[in-house]
Amino acid sequence: MSYEYERVAAPRSGLRLHLNENTAGCSPRVLAALQTMTREDAAFYPDYTDAIEACAGWLGVAHDRVLLTNGLDEGILAASVAAMRGSEGERRYEAVVVVPAFDMYAACVDAAGGRVVEVPLGPDFSFDGDAVMAAVTSRTRLVFLTNPNNPTGQAIRRDAILAIADHASHAIVFLDEAYADFAGDTLIGDAALDRLPNIIVGRTFAKAWGLAGLRVGALIGSTETMAPLRRVVPPYSINAYAARALPAALDDRDYYDWYLDQVRTSKGLLYDALRKLSIPFWQSGGNFVLARFGSDAARVLEGAAARQVFLRDRSRDPGCEGCVRIGAGVIDHTEACIAAIREVLCGAP
Ligand SMILES: Cc1ncc(COP(=O)(O)O)c(C=O)c1O
Incomplete structure (x- = not known):
């Protein structure tokens, strides 16, 4: 068996919530x-x-x-x-x-x-x-x-x-x-x-x-x-x-603290939204949340991408069937992401 890092598309525009990047940019x-x-x-x-x-x-x-x-x-x-x-x-x-x-x-x-x-x-x-x-x-x-x-x-x-x-x-x-x-x-x-x-x-x-x-x-x-x-x-x-x-x-600790705070709040928003949608997820120590959309995973990934929100398909990872990883960074970005997911799953904007 050989292993290769699978590169994913990384569009410049839209919300890149699929590579665990800092979505605010550097200090x-x-x-x-x-x-x-x-x-x-x-x-x-x-x-x-x-x-x-x-x-x-x-x-x-x-x-x-x-x-x-x-x-x-x-x-x-x-x-x-x-x-x-x-x-x-x-x-x-x-x-x-x-x-x-x-x-x-x-x-x-x-x-x-x-x-x-x-x-x-x-x-x-x-x-x-x-x-x-x-x-x-x-x-x-x-x-x-x-x-x-x-x-x-x-x-x-x-x-x-x-x-x-x-x-x-x-x-x-x-x-x-x-x-x-x-x-x-x-x-x-x-x-x-x-x-x-x-x-x-x-x-x-x-x-x-x-x-x-x-x-x-x-x-x-x-x-x-x-x-x-x-x-x-x-x-x-x-x-x-x-x-x-x-x-x-x-040298810019204020920026760092601000960003950690954005991530913390964003994760909270994601947890609330996923709970309301009855989507199982794991509380995360990182700047991302893994959620199990099950048979809706492909629809969520494609639907979010069509709305310029890029999420990461992790469904082929061991034990991660139907799972999508969602980056959690700037609060505005998270809100846009939640709106896109809701729209895909529930129809109404
Ligand atoms: C667990 C883990 N280790 C290492 C890296 C690589 O970090 P870097 O961008 O500094 O190469 C990543 C990047 O996503 C990661 O998730």
Whole structure:
């Protein structure tokens, strides 16, 4: 079996609620910073001192624990390449992926020559730590955990993460915290990381900070565990514009707080609307909500798209039959989305 990331259409106009992007755009301070870029800035290889300092400061970690990446995607790729190095033939190395999951884990492990071992979530998308530990073998080199999960929005308890890292101490446990800003829960700074140095935490500035187009992510981990990943990431992986943008973005905490608030309110509006429509959904720690429209899923996706509201079909993900993922960002956008869904399902505007 081979795995590929399936690109979806991303129209410029309309409401893009299908890629978990920040639907407000980045902080105006980012654009102001980019406007200071000179011809030399474009011509010279970038310096990352300010960007690393800003990132380390924001996350409250030492500089040498941070590796900036070209989006968190590159962090996933770097972990996969580093962990699967030497994987061959019948004795291929393995990566455990809890499904449904972000597609890039399997795509990167597969591309790096590893074998993907899928572990399904439990009933109602609950996290089954025992099942994950049971899937770990002597060939396991990587375990992907996502907290909160995409596409379900469900959390993993801290003790479950730590138990897995303890059990799989010969492997890298890649804790993807792409949506941690929205959930308000992180393992960064947790004292347990000192005794479990095999945990690497992944973060992205694509979501809450609105830098998806510029591509900036970060990995945080112990010096030893990160060393093989540093050898994979090219020395100038982040371009000069992204490196300039990051400190400017992180400087605007009011913008960040405002956006988190919009997301929180939007999720509440979506929950209310879905409840009234009797559509089952899962309360989410992310900036999206997964809802089960069942046999109406295709109609909702198509009908919303016809109204320029783009939602994500997740119905082919394991356990997600009839499910649609709805991005939750700016309140006005959410209201427009709810109106479109109501119109499709109930007819009247
Ligand atoms: C769980 C998860 N991890 C990583 C990423 C990739 O983030 P980035 O845009 O920084 O590459 C995404 C993007 O949607 C995601 O959902």
